[in-house]
Amino acid sequence: xxxxxxKSDAIHTFIGQHHILQGxxxxxxxxxxxxxxxxxxxxxxxxxxxxxxLLPASxxxxxxxxxxxxxxxxxxxxxxxxxxxxxxxxIFADLTVEENMQVAMLREDAATTERLERIxxxxxxxxxxxxxKAGILSGGQKQMLxxxxxxxxxxxxxxxxxxxxxxxxxxxxxxxxxxxQIKQHSVVVLVEQNFYMASSVGDHxxxxxxxxxxxxxxxxxxxxxxxxxxxxxxxxxxxx
Amino acid sequence: xxxxxxxPWGLKLAIGGAIVLYLLPLLGMDLKTYLTxxxxxxxxxxxxxxxASGLSLIFGLMDVIxxxxxxxxxxGAYVAFSxxxxxxxxxxxDSVFYNFLIFFIAIAAAIVxxxxxxxxxxxxxxxxxxxxxxxxxLITFGGMVVLTEFIRxxxxxxxxxxxxxxxxxxxxxxxxxxxxxxxxxxxxIGLLVYGALQLVLKKTKVGKIVRAGVEDPDMVxxxxxxxxxxxxxxxxxxxxxxxxxxxxxxxxxxxxxPDMGDAYLIxxxxxxIIGGLGSITGSLVGALIVGLSYNYxxxxxxxxxxxxxxxxxxxxxxxxxxxxxxxxx
Numbered sequence: 001x002x003x004x005x006x007k008s009d010a011i012h013t014f015i016g017q018h019h020i021l022q023g024x025x026x027x028x029x030x031x032x033x034x035x036x037x038x039x040x041x042x043x044x045x046x047x048x049x050x051x052x053x054l055l056p057a058s059x060x061x062x063x064x065x066x067x068x069x070x071x072x073x074x075x076x077x078x079x080x081x082x083x084x085x086x087x088x089x090x091i092f093a094d095l096t097v098e099e100n101m102q103v104a105m106l107r108e109d110a111a112t113t114e115r116l117e118r119i120x121x122x123x124x125x126x127x128x129x130x131x132x133k134a135g136i137l138s139g140g141q142k143q144m145l146x147x148x149x150x151x152x153x154x155x156x157x158x159x160x161x162x163x164x165x166x167x168x169x170x171x172x173x174x175x176x177x178x179x180x181q182i183k184q185h186s187v188v189v190l191v192e193q194n195f196y197m198a199s200s201v202g203d204h205x206x207x208x209x210x211x212x213x214x215x216x217x218x219x220x221x222x223x224x225x226x227x228x229x230x231x232x233x234x235x236x237x238x239x240x
Numbered sequence: 241x242x243x244x245x246x247x248p249w250g251l252k253l254a255i256g257g258a259i260v261l262y263l264l265p266l267l268g269m270d271l272k273t274y275l276t277x278x279x280x281x282x283x284x285x286x287x288x289x290x291x292a293s294g295l296s297l298i299f300g301l302m303d304v305i306x307x308x309x310x311x312x313x314x315x316g317a318y319v320a321f322s323x324x325x326x327x328x329x330x331x332x333x334d335s336v337f338y339n340f341l342i343f344f345i346a347i348a349a350a351i352v353x354x355x356x357x358x359x360x361x362x363x364x365x366x367x368x369x370x371x372x373x374x375x376x377x378l379i380t381f382g383g384m385v386v387l388t389e390f391i392r393x394x395x396x397x398x399x400x401x402x403x404x405x406x407x408x409x410x411x412x413x414x415x416x417x418x419x420x421x422x423x424x425x426x427x428x429i430g431l432l433v434y435g436a437l438q439l440v441l442k443k444t445k446v447g448k449i450v451r452a453g454v455e456d457p458d459m460v461x462x463x464x465x466x467x468x469x470x471x472x473x474x475x476x477x478x479x480x481x482x483x484x485x486x487x488x489x490x491x492x493x494x495x496x497x498p499d500m501g502d503a504y505l506i507x508x509x510x511x512x513i514i515g516g517l518g519s520i521t522g523s524l525v526g527a528l529i530v531g532l533s534y535n536y537x538x539x540x541x542x543x544x545x546x547x548x549x550x551x552x553x554x555x556x557x558x559x560x561x562x563x564x565x566x567x568x569x
Contacts (some may be wrong), residue, residue: 054464078464090459092452101454102445106464149463 002029005187009059022211033188035202042208044191053077083150087161093135101224104149140171158186164194166173265536277535283423285531286430290485293523294478300454300518301516308383310501316483320346324403339405345515350483367469391498402490428546454518516563
Protein backbone atom coordinates (compact mmCIF):
# COMPACT_ATOMS: atom_id res chain seq x y z
CA UNK A 1 0.00 0.00 0.00
CA UNK A 2 1.24 3.51 -0.89
CA UNK A 3 2.69 5.73 1.78
CA UNK A 4 0.56 8.68 2.98
CA UNK A 5 2.43 11.89 2.19
CA UNK A 6 -0.18 14.39 3.35
CA LYS A 7 -2.92 13.89 5.89
CA SER A 8 -5.48 16.52 6.74
CA ASP A 9 -7.22 15.53 9.95
CA ALA A 10 -10.45 17.42 10.71
CA ILE A 11 -9.16 20.89 9.91
CA HIS A 12 -11.25 23.95 10.64
CA THR A 13 -10.54 27.35 9.10
CA PHE A 14 -12.23 30.70 9.55
CA ILE A 15 -11.98 33.65 7.17
CA GLY A 16 -13.07 36.60 9.27
CA GLN A 17 -16.29 35.49 10.96
CA HIS A 18 -17.02 32.82 8.36
CA HIS A 19 -16.43 29.19 9.31
CA ILE A 20 -15.22 27.94 5.91
CA LEU A 21 -13.63 24.56 6.65
CA GLN A 22 -15.63 22.52 9.11
CA GLY A 23 -13.49 19.47 9.73
CA UNK A 24 -11.93 18.60 6.37
CA UNK A 25 -10.13 15.25 6.40
CA UNK A 26 -8.35 13.66 3.47
CA UNK A 27 -5.14 11.93 2.54
CA UNK A 28 -2.77 12.19 -0.39
CA UNK A 29 -0.78 9.07 -1.11
CA UNK A 30 2.53 8.65 -2.86
CA UNK A 31 2.52 7.95 -6.62
CA UNK A 32 -0.98 9.34 -7.02
CA UNK A 33 -2.93 12.45 -7.93
CA UNK A 34 -5.57 13.36 -5.38
CA UNK A 35 -8.32 15.63 -6.66
CA UNK A 36 -10.49 17.85 -4.49
CA UNK A 37 -13.69 18.69 -6.30
CA UNK A 38 -16.90 20.46 -5.45
CA UNK A 39 -18.96 23.50 -6.22
CA UNK A 40 -17.80 27.11 -5.88
CA UNK A 41 -17.48 28.06 -2.23
CA UNK A 42 -17.19 24.44 -1.06
CA UNK A 43 -13.82 25.18 0.59
CA UNK A 44 -11.39 23.65 -1.92
CA UNK A 45 -9.07 26.65 -2.31
CA UNK A 46 -9.27 27.37 1.42
CA UNK A 47 -8.09 23.81 2.07
CA UNK A 48 -4.96 24.33 -0.05
CA UNK A 49 -4.25 27.74 1.51
CA UNK A 50 -4.63 26.23 4.98
CA UNK A 51 -2.20 23.40 4.14
CA UNK A 52 0.23 26.03 2.82
CA UNK A 53 -0.08 28.08 6.04
CA LEU A 54 -1.50 31.10 4.22
CA LEU A 55 -4.67 30.75 6.28
CA PRO A 56 -4.46 29.58 9.90
CA ALA A 57 -6.19 26.34 10.86
CA SER A 58 -8.20 27.00 14.02
CA UNK A 59 -8.44 23.29 14.83
CA UNK A 60 -7.30 19.93 13.48
CA UNK A 61 -3.98 18.57 12.29
CA UNK A 62 -2.12 18.63 9.01
CA UNK A 63 0.61 16.03 8.70
CA UNK A 64 3.23 16.10 5.95
CA UNK A 65 5.34 12.92 5.90
CA UNK A 66 4.15 12.33 9.47
CA UNK A 67 5.22 15.80 10.67
CA UNK A 68 2.65 18.30 12.01
CA UNK A 69 2.72 21.47 9.93
CA UNK A 70 -0.51 23.30 10.81
CA UNK A 71 1.27 25.83 13.05
CA UNK A 72 4.20 26.52 10.75
CA UNK A 73 4.78 29.61 8.65
CA UNK A 74 4.22 29.36 4.87
CA UNK A 75 7.94 29.76 4.11
CA UNK A 76 8.80 26.88 6.48
CA UNK A 77 6.14 24.71 4.88
CA UNK A 78 7.46 25.51 1.39
CA UNK A 79 10.99 24.61 2.49
CA UNK A 80 9.78 21.16 3.61
CA UNK A 81 9.19 20.42 -0.08
CA UNK A 82 5.65 21.61 -0.75
CA UNK A 83 5.02 23.60 -3.93
CA UNK A 84 1.92 25.72 -4.40
CA UNK A 85 0.19 27.02 -7.52
CA UNK A 86 -2.64 29.34 -6.43
CA UNK A 87 -5.83 29.89 -8.36
CA UNK A 88 -4.68 33.36 -9.50
CA UNK A 89 -1.28 31.82 -10.42
CA UNK A 90 0.68 34.43 -8.45
CA ILE A 91 2.91 35.39 -11.38
CA PHE A 92 5.25 38.32 -10.75
CA ALA A 93 4.24 40.30 -13.84
CA ASP A 94 7.02 42.92 -13.61
CA LEU A 95 9.74 40.26 -13.38
CA THR A 96 10.97 38.33 -16.38
CA VAL A 97 10.27 34.61 -16.74
CA GLU A 98 13.92 33.99 -15.77
CA GLU A 99 13.59 36.19 -12.66
CA ASN A 100 10.34 34.44 -11.68
CA MET A 101 12.23 31.14 -11.78
CA GLN A 102 15.20 32.57 -9.88
CA VAL A 103 12.93 33.80 -7.07
CA ALA A 104 11.42 30.32 -6.89
CA MET A 105 14.76 28.50 -6.76
CA LEU A 106 15.76 27.90 -3.15
CA ARG A 107 19.10 26.43 -4.18
CA GLU A 108 21.17 26.91 -7.28
CA ASP A 109 22.90 23.54 -7.34
CA ALA A 110 23.36 20.91 -10.05
CA ALA A 111 20.14 19.08 -9.12
CA THR A 112 18.10 22.28 -9.45
CA THR A 113 19.72 23.09 -12.79
CA GLU A 114 18.89 19.60 -14.02
CA ARG A 115 15.27 19.99 -12.86
CA LEU A 116 15.08 23.38 -14.59
CA GLU A 117 16.25 21.84 -17.86
CA ARG A 118 13.65 19.09 -17.55
CA ILE A 119 10.94 21.69 -16.83
CA UNK A 120 11.95 23.82 -19.81
CA UNK A 121 11.83 20.80 -22.09
CA UNK A 122 8.30 20.16 -20.81
CA UNK A 123 7.17 23.81 -21.09
CA UNK A 124 9.08 24.98 -24.16
CA UNK A 125 7.15 28.27 -24.37
CA UNK A 126 8.93 29.43 -21.21
CA UNK A 127 12.27 29.11 -23.00
CA UNK A 128 11.00 31.31 -25.85
CA UNK A 129 9.93 34.04 -23.41
CA UNK A 130 12.84 33.56 -20.97
CA UNK A 131 13.90 37.23 -20.95
CA UNK A 132 10.40 38.67 -21.42
CA LYS A 133 8.31 40.11 -18.61
CA ALA A 134 5.94 37.47 -17.28
CA GLY A 135 3.06 39.92 -17.51
CA ILE A 136 2.96 39.58 -21.30
CA LEU A 137 2.50 35.79 -21.27
CA SER A 138 -0.81 34.24 -22.31
CA GLY A 139 -3.03 32.59 -19.69
CA GLY A 140 -1.73 29.12 -20.56
CA GLN A 141 1.91 30.24 -20.49
CA LYS A 142 1.37 31.91 -17.11
CA GLN A 143 -0.07 28.67 -15.79
CA MET A 144 2.97 26.79 -17.10
CA LEU A 145 5.26 29.30 -15.40
CA UNK A 146 3.31 28.99 -12.15
CA UNK A 147 3.67 25.20 -12.21
CA UNK A 148 7.33 25.41 -13.29
CA UNK A 149 8.15 27.63 -10.29
CA UNK A 150 6.42 25.23 -7.93
CA UNK A 151 8.38 22.18 -9.08
CA UNK A 152 11.83 23.66 -9.68
CA UNK A 153 12.87 22.73 -6.13
CA UNK A 154 12.91 19.22 -4.74
CA UNK A 155 9.11 19.22 -4.43
CA UNK A 156 7.64 16.18 -2.73
CA UNK A 157 4.09 17.52 -2.80
CA UNK A 158 2.54 19.86 -5.32
CA UNK A 159 -0.71 21.69 -4.53
CA UNK A 160 -2.43 23.09 -7.63
CA UNK A 161 -5.55 25.20 -7.47
CA UNK A 162 -7.81 25.15 -10.55
CA UNK A 163 -5.14 25.25 -13.25
CA UNK A 164 -7.66 25.01 -16.11
CA UNK A 165 -9.65 28.10 -15.17
CA UNK A 166 -10.14 30.24 -18.27
CA UNK A 167 -7.92 28.10 -20.49
CA UNK A 168 -8.69 26.81 -24.00
CA UNK A 169 -9.24 23.02 -24.42
CA UNK A 170 -5.96 22.57 -26.31
CA UNK A 171 -4.04 24.12 -23.41
CA UNK A 172 -5.95 21.94 -20.96
CA UNK A 173 -4.73 18.86 -22.85
CA UNK A 174 -1.15 20.16 -22.60
CA UNK A 175 -1.64 20.63 -18.85
CA UNK A 176 -2.96 17.09 -18.51
CA UNK A 177 0.22 15.82 -20.18
CA UNK A 178 2.33 18.02 -17.90
CA UNK A 179 0.63 16.81 -14.70
CA UNK A 180 1.00 13.21 -15.83
CA GLN A 181 4.74 13.85 -16.17
CA ILE A 182 4.97 15.73 -12.86
CA LYS A 183 3.34 12.89 -10.95
CA GLN A 184 6.37 10.73 -11.75
CA HIS A 185 8.38 12.96 -9.39
CA SER A 186 5.90 14.57 -6.97
CA VAL A 187 2.67 13.76 -5.22
CA VAL A 188 -0.04 16.04 -6.60
CA VAL A 189 -3.11 17.44 -4.85
CA LEU A 190 -5.28 19.13 -7.43
CA VAL A 191 -8.29 21.36 -6.87
CA GLU A 192 -10.36 21.25 -10.02
CA GLN A 193 -13.88 22.04 -11.21
CA ASN A 194 -13.24 20.85 -14.75
CA PHE A 195 -14.31 17.22 -14.54
CA TYR A 196 -12.55 16.30 -17.79
CA MET A 197 -9.23 17.45 -16.31
CA ALA A 198 -9.97 15.93 -12.90
CA SER A 199 -10.87 12.54 -14.33
CA SER A 200 -7.94 12.56 -16.80
CA VAL A 201 -5.24 12.95 -14.16
CA GLY A 202 -6.86 11.96 -10.86
CA ASP A 203 -6.38 8.67 -9.06
CA HIS A 204 -8.40 9.49 -5.95
CA UNK A 205 -11.11 12.07 -5.37
CA UNK A 206 -12.63 13.90 -2.43
CA UNK A 207 -15.85 15.87 -2.94
CA UNK A 208 -16.16 18.91 -0.70
CA UNK A 209 -19.46 20.55 0.10
CA UNK A 210 -20.07 23.33 2.63
CA UNK A 211 -16.60 22.95 4.11
CA UNK A 212 -16.76 19.19 4.63
CA UNK A 213 -15.71 16.10 2.71
CA UNK A 214 -18.94 14.38 1.68
CA UNK A 215 -17.62 11.63 -0.59
CA UNK A 216 -14.31 10.06 -1.50
CA UNK A 217 -12.95 7.13 -3.43
CA UNK A 218 -11.18 6.05 -6.57
CA UNK A 219 -11.60 8.37 -9.56
CA UNK A 220 -12.82 5.56 -11.83
CA UNK A 221 -15.74 5.03 -9.43
CA UNK A 222 -16.73 8.69 -9.68
CA UNK A 223 -16.52 8.58 -13.46
CA UNK A 224 -19.08 5.75 -13.39
CA UNK A 225 -21.33 7.40 -10.77
CA UNK A 226 -23.64 9.78 -12.66
CA UNK A 227 -25.78 10.43 -9.59
CA UNK A 228 -22.85 11.73 -7.54
CA UNK A 229 -21.63 13.85 -10.45
CA UNK A 230 -25.06 15.35 -10.87
CA UNK A 231 -25.65 15.97 -7.15
CA UNK A 232 -22.34 17.60 -6.22
CA UNK A 233 -20.71 18.69 -9.45
CA UNK A 234 -23.78 19.75 -11.42
CA UNK A 235 -22.86 17.44 -14.33
CA UNK A 236 -25.83 15.98 -16.19
CA UNK A 237 -25.77 12.94 -18.51
CA UNK A 238 -26.08 15.31 -21.50
CA UNK A 239 -22.86 17.11 -20.40
CA UNK A 240 -21.00 13.86 -20.20
CA UNK B 241 -8.02 46.11 -14.95
CA UNK B 242 -5.89 49.19 -14.41
CA UNK B 243 -3.32 49.74 -17.14
CA UNK B 244 0.12 49.74 -15.58
CA UNK B 245 2.41 50.35 -18.54
CA UNK B 246 2.58 53.21 -20.98
CA UNK B 247 2.25 52.37 -24.67
CA PRO B 248 5.41 53.41 -26.66
CA TRP B 249 3.62 56.31 -28.37
CA GLY B 250 2.17 57.38 -25.02
CA LEU B 251 5.64 57.37 -23.49
CA LYS B 252 7.07 59.49 -26.33
CA LEU B 253 4.13 61.90 -26.06
CA ALA B 254 4.58 62.15 -22.28
CA ILE B 255 8.34 62.79 -22.56
CA GLY B 256 7.85 65.35 -25.36
CA GLY B 257 5.08 67.09 -23.45
CA ALA B 258 7.17 67.20 -20.26
CA ILE B 259 10.16 68.73 -22.10
CA VAL B 260 7.95 71.43 -23.66
CA LEU B 261 6.28 72.08 -20.30
CA TYR B 262 9.61 72.42 -18.50
CA LEU B 263 10.93 74.82 -21.16
CA LEU B 264 7.92 77.11 -20.68
CA PRO B 265 9.42 78.95 -17.65
CA LEU B 266 12.01 80.34 -20.12
CA LEU B 267 9.30 82.71 -21.31
CA GLY B 268 9.34 84.41 -17.92
CA MET B 269 13.10 84.52 -17.15
CA ASP B 270 16.53 84.74 -18.74
CA LEU B 271 18.59 81.66 -19.61
CA LYS B 272 21.04 82.03 -16.70
CA THR B 273 18.25 82.19 -14.12
CA TYR B 274 16.54 79.24 -15.83
CA LEU B 275 19.71 77.12 -15.65
CA THR B 276 20.31 78.08 -12.02
CA UNK B 277 16.73 77.14 -11.10
CA UNK B 278 16.97 73.93 -13.12
CA UNK B 279 20.08 72.83 -11.22
CA UNK B 280 18.45 73.75 -7.90
CA UNK B 281 15.31 71.87 -8.96
CA UNK B 282 17.26 68.77 -9.98
CA UNK B 283 19.16 68.86 -6.68
CA UNK B 284 15.97 69.21 -4.67
CA UNK B 285 14.48 66.42 -6.78
CA UNK B 286 17.41 64.11 -6.00
CA UNK B 287 17.09 64.78 -2.26
CA UNK B 288 13.35 64.13 -2.42
CA UNK B 289 14.09 60.97 -4.37
CA UNK B 290 16.20 59.70 -1.47
CA UNK B 291 13.28 60.17 0.94
CA ALA B 292 10.56 59.02 -1.43
CA SER B 293 12.26 55.87 -2.73
CA GLY B 294 12.33 54.38 0.78
CA LEU B 295 8.74 55.41 1.42
CA SER B 296 7.69 53.93 -1.93
CA LEU B 297 9.37 50.58 -1.25
CA ILE B 298 7.86 50.36 2.24
CA PHE B 299 4.45 51.33 0.88
CA GLY B 300 4.76 49.06 -2.16
CA LEU B 301 6.20 45.94 -0.52
CA MET B 302 4.66 46.05 2.92
CA ASP B 303 1.48 48.03 2.21
CA VAL B 304 2.44 50.17 5.19
CA ILE B 305 1.67 53.87 5.38
CA UNK B 306 4.64 55.07 7.40
CA UNK B 307 4.18 58.51 8.91
CA UNK B 308 7.40 58.02 10.87
CA UNK B 309 9.37 58.20 7.61
CA UNK B 310 9.72 61.99 7.90
CA UNK B 311 11.29 61.76 11.33
CA UNK B 312 13.89 59.32 9.94
CA UNK B 313 14.78 62.14 7.55
CA UNK B 314 15.24 64.52 10.52
CA UNK B 315 17.25 61.96 12.49
CA GLY B 316 19.57 61.49 9.52
CA ALA B 317 20.17 65.23 9.45
CA TYR B 318 20.87 65.38 13.19
CA VAL B 319 23.20 62.36 13.21
CA ALA B 320 25.18 64.04 10.40
CA PHE B 321 25.09 67.31 12.33
CA SER B 322 26.66 65.62 15.37
CA UNK B 323 29.21 63.78 13.21
CA UNK B 324 30.26 67.04 11.56
CA UNK B 325 30.50 68.73 14.97
CA UNK B 326 32.55 65.88 16.41
CA UNK B 327 35.01 65.89 13.49
CA UNK B 328 34.77 69.59 12.74
CA UNK B 329 38.42 69.88 11.76
CA UNK B 330 37.75 67.64 8.73
CA UNK B 331 34.70 69.76 7.87
CA UNK B 332 36.68 72.96 7.87
CA UNK B 333 39.92 71.46 6.48
CA ASP B 334 41.16 72.88 3.20
CA SER B 335 41.28 69.37 1.77
CA VAL B 336 38.88 67.81 -0.72
CA PHE B 337 39.83 64.36 0.61
CA TYR B 338 39.00 65.13 4.25
CA ASN B 339 35.82 66.99 3.28
CA PHE B 340 34.53 63.99 1.33
CA LEU B 341 35.78 61.59 4.00
CA ILE B 342 33.76 63.31 6.73
CA PHE B 343 30.80 63.52 4.36
CA PHE B 344 30.86 59.75 3.75
CA ILE B 345 31.44 59.02 7.46
CA ALA B 346 28.34 61.13 8.21
CA ILE B 347 26.35 59.23 5.57
CA ALA B 348 27.46 55.88 7.07
CA ALA B 349 26.62 57.03 10.62
CA ALA B 350 23.19 58.31 9.53
CA ILE B 351 22.40 55.06 7.69
CA VAL B 352 23.47 52.87 10.64
CA UNK B 353 21.69 54.87 13.37
CA UNK B 354 18.51 55.52 11.41
CA UNK B 355 18.52 52.02 9.90
CA UNK B 356 18.46 50.67 13.48
CA UNK B 357 15.62 53.04 14.32
CA UNK B 358 13.84 51.63 11.26
CA UNK B 359 14.33 48.07 12.56
CA UNK B 360 12.89 49.08 15.95
CA UNK B 361 9.89 50.82 14.35
CA UNK B 362 9.17 47.80 12.15
CA UNK B 363 9.64 45.13 14.81
CA UNK B 364 7.88 46.83 17.70
CA UNK B 365 5.29 49.13 16.09
CA UNK B 366 4.46 48.27 12.50
CA UNK B 367 4.54 44.46 12.79
CA UNK B 368 1.53 44.59 15.10
CA UNK B 369 -0.60 46.44 12.60
CA UNK B 370 0.09 44.84 9.21
CA UNK B 371 -3.10 44.89 7.16
CA UNK B 372 -4.73 47.83 8.93
CA UNK B 373 -3.99 51.22 7.37
CA UNK B 374 -5.86 53.13 10.07
CA UNK B 375 -3.76 51.61 12.87
CA UNK B 376 -0.59 52.04 10.79
CA UNK B 377 -1.29 55.77 10.44
CA LEU B 378 -2.04 56.11 14.16
CA ILE B 379 0.91 54.08 15.41
CA THR B 380 3.50 55.53 13.03
CA PHE B 381 2.18 59.03 13.74
CA GLY B 382 2.72 58.27 17.43
CA GLY B 383 6.22 57.01 16.63
CA MET B 384 6.92 60.22 14.74
CA VAL B 385 5.87 62.35 17.72
CA VAL B 386 8.00 60.34 20.15
CA LEU B 387 11.08 60.35 17.89
CA THR B 388 10.72 64.10 17.26
CA GLU B 389 10.61 64.67 21.03
CA PHE B 390 13.76 62.58 21.37
CA ILE B 391 15.45 64.98 18.93
CA ARG B 392 14.40 67.90 21.15
CA UNK B 393 15.75 66.10 24.24
CA UNK B 394 19.07 65.10 22.63
CA UNK B 395 19.82 68.16 20.50
CA UNK B 396 17.54 70.87 21.90
CA UNK B 397 14.39 72.48 20.49
CA UNK B 398 16.05 75.26 18.52
CA UNK B 399 17.16 75.49 14.91
CA UNK B 400 20.86 74.82 14.45
CA UNK B 401 23.26 75.85 11.72
CA UNK B 402 24.41 72.77 9.81
CA UNK B 403 28.18 72.70 9.30
CA UNK B 404 29.00 72.35 5.60
CA UNK B 405 32.27 70.72 4.44
CA UNK B 406 34.47 73.36 2.90
CA UNK B 407 34.59 71.80 -0.58
CA UNK B 408 30.79 71.83 -0.75
CA UNK B 409 30.58 75.59 -0.22
CA UNK B 410 30.92 78.20 -2.94
CA UNK B 411 30.34 77.84 -6.62
CA UNK B 412 31.80 77.09 -10.01
CA UNK B 413 31.75 79.56 -12.88
CA UNK B 414 30.90 77.59 -16.04
CA UNK B 415 30.64 79.73 -19.19
CA UNK B 416 29.64 82.75 -17.12
CA UNK B 417 26.94 80.80 -15.38
CA UNK B 418 27.36 80.62 -11.62
CA UNK B 419 26.73 77.06 -10.52
CA UNK B 420 26.58 76.26 -6.80
CA UNK B 421 28.81 73.32 -5.96
CA UNK B 422 26.59 71.46 -3.53
CA UNK B 423 23.54 71.05 -5.80
CA UNK B 424 25.82 69.45 -8.40
CA UNK B 425 27.31 67.14 -5.75
CA UNK B 426 23.84 66.19 -4.52
CA UNK B 427 22.65 65.47 -8.08
CA UNK B 428 25.63 63.13 -8.55
CA ILE B 429 24.95 61.43 -5.20
CA GLY B 430 21.26 61.01 -6.08
CA LEU B 431 22.17 59.42 -9.40
CA LEU B 432 24.69 57.10 -7.71
CA VAL B 433 22.09 56.01 -5.15
CA TYR B 434 19.56 55.44 -7.95
CA GLY B 435 22.11 53.34 -9.84
CA ALA B 436 23.01 51.34 -6.74
CA LEU B 437 19.35 50.70 -5.92
CA GLN B 438 18.63 49.56 -9.47
CA LEU B 439 21.66 47.29 -9.35
CA VAL B 440 20.56 45.71 -6.07
CA LEU B 441 16.92 45.36 -7.11
CA LYS B 442 17.58 44.02 -10.61
CA LYS B 443 20.78 42.01 -10.27
CA THR B 444 20.71 40.43 -6.83
CA LYS B 445 18.51 37.63 -5.57
CA VAL B 446 17.44 39.72 -2.57
CA GLY B 447 16.42 42.54 -4.93
CA LYS B 448 14.41 40.18 -7.11
CA ILE B 449 12.64 38.74 -4.06
CA VAL B 450 11.83 42.28 -2.85
CA ARG B 451 10.43 43.20 -6.29
CA ALA B 452 8.41 39.98 -6.31
CA GLY B 453 7.20 40.80 -2.79
CA VAL B 454 5.94 44.19 -3.95
CA GLU B 455 3.66 42.31 -6.36
CA ASP B 456 2.54 39.37 -4.21
CA PRO B 457 4.01 38.90 -0.71
CA ASP B 458 1.93 35.77 -0.01
CA MET B 459 3.33 34.06 -3.10
CA VAL B 460 6.88 34.95 -2.06
CA UNK B 461 6.22 33.25 1.30
CA UNK B 462 4.75 30.22 -0.44
CA UNK B 463 8.05 29.94 -2.32
CA UNK B 464 10.01 29.50 0.89
CA UNK B 465 11.17 33.06 1.59
CA UNK B 466 10.66 34.63 5.01
CA UNK B 467 8.93 37.78 3.86
CA UNK B 468 9.04 39.31 7.36
CA UNK B 469 12.82 39.27 7.28
CA UNK B 470 12.67 41.11 3.97
CA UNK B 471 10.12 43.53 5.46
CA UNK B 472 12.59 44.39 8.22
CA UNK B 473 15.47 44.79 5.77
CA UNK B 474 13.42 46.99 3.43
CA UNK B 475 12.10 49.08 6.32
CA UNK B 476 15.64 49.63 7.60
CA UNK B 477 16.90 50.43 4.08
CA UNK B 478 13.99 52.82 3.55
CA UNK B 479 14.77 54.58 6.83
CA UNK B 480 18.45 54.71 5.84
CA UNK B 481 17.59 56.31 2.50
CA UNK B 482 15.43 58.88 4.29
CA UNK B 483 18.39 59.59 6.59
CA UNK B 484 20.67 60.27 3.61
CA UNK B 485 17.96 62.54 2.19
CA UNK B 486 17.77 64.43 5.49
CA UNK B 487 21.52 64.82 5.66
CA UNK B 488 21.64 66.08 2.06
CA UNK B 489 18.78 68.51 2.59
CA UNK B 490 20.28 69.83 5.85
CA UNK B 491 23.53 70.66 4.03
CA UNK B 492 21.53 72.24 1.20
CA UNK B 493 19.54 74.45 3.58
CA UNK B 494 22.47 74.87 6.06
CA UNK B 495 20.01 74.18 8.84
CA UNK B 496 18.59 71.45 11.08
CA UNK B 497 15.44 71.67 13.20
CA PRO B 498 13.36 69.00 14.98
CA ASP B 499 10.27 69.24 12.76
CA MET B 500 12.17 69.30 9.48
CA GLY B 501 10.83 65.90 8.46
CA ASP B 502 7.18 67.01 8.41
CA ALA B 503 7.35 69.30 5.36
CA TYR B 504 9.39 66.84 3.36
CA LEU B 505 7.12 63.92 4.26
CA ILE B 506 4.32 65.71 2.40
CA UNK B 507 6.60 66.15 -0.62
CA UNK B 508 7.63 62.49 -0.37
CA UNK B 509 4.00 61.31 -0.41
CA UNK B 510 3.33 63.52 -3.45
CA UNK B 511 6.39 62.01 -5.19
CA UNK B 512 5.32 58.44 -4.38
CA ILE B 513 1.78 59.05 -5.61
CA ILE B 514 3.03 60.67 -8.84
CA GLY B 515 5.69 58.01 -9.46
CA GLY B 516 3.68 54.93 -8.52
CA LEU B 517 3.93 52.66 -5.50
CA GLY B 518 6.95 50.42 -5.20
CA SER B 519 8.82 51.86 -8.20
CA ILE B 520 12.30 53.33 -7.76
CA THR B 521 12.26 54.82 -11.28
CA GLY B 522 8.82 56.25 -10.52
CA SER B 523 10.22 57.86 -7.37
CA LEU B 524 13.09 59.40 -9.34
CA VAL B 525 10.85 60.80 -12.08
CA GLY B 526 8.25 61.97 -9.54
CA ALA B 527 10.92 63.65 -7.41
CA LEU B 528 12.41 65.47 -10.40
CA ILE B 529 8.93 66.67 -11.47
CA VAL B 530 8.29 67.98 -7.94
CA GLY B 531 11.76 69.52 -7.52
CA LEU B 532 11.75 71.33 -10.88
CA SER B 533 8.13 72.50 -10.64
CA TYR B 534 8.67 73.81 -7.13
CA ASN B 535 11.73 75.84 -8.10
CA TYR B 536 10.32 77.32 -11.32
CA UNK B 537 7.00 78.26 -9.73
CA UNK B 538 8.65 79.54 -6.53
CA UNK B 539 10.55 82.02 -8.72
CA UNK B 540 7.67 83.01 -11.00
CA UNK B 541 4.66 82.78 -8.67
CA UNK B 542 5.98 82.19 -5.12
CA UNK B 543 2.61 81.62 -3.35
CA UNK B 544 1.80 78.72 -5.71
CA UNK B 545 5.07 76.81 -5.19
CA UNK B 546 3.61 73.92 -3.16
CA UNK B 547 0.19 74.12 -4.79
CA UNK B 548 1.57 73.40 -8.25
CA UNK B 549 2.82 69.99 -7.12
CA UNK B 550 -0.54 69.12 -5.65
CA UNK B 551 -2.10 70.18 -8.96
CA UNK B 552 0.34 67.95 -10.91
CA UNK B 553 -0.47 65.07 -8.55
CA UNK B 554 -4.21 65.54 -9.10
CA UNK B 555 -3.79 65.66 -12.90
CA UNK B 556 -1.62 62.52 -12.94
CA UNK B 557 -4.03 60.70 -10.65
CA UNK B 558 -6.91 61.58 -12.97
CA UNK B 559 -5.03 60.27 -16.01
CA UNK B 560 -3.19 57.34 -14.37
CA UNK B 561 -4.61 56.48 -10.95
CA UNK B 562 -1.71 54.07 -10.30
CA UNK B 563 0.95 56.75 -10.88
CA UNK B 564 3.48 57.01 -13.70
CA UNK B 565 5.49 53.82 -13.07
CA UNK B 566 3.53 51.52 -10.78
CA UNK B 567 5.06 48.15 -9.84
CA UNK B 568 2.84 45.41 -11.31
CA UNK B 569 0.63 44.85 -8.33
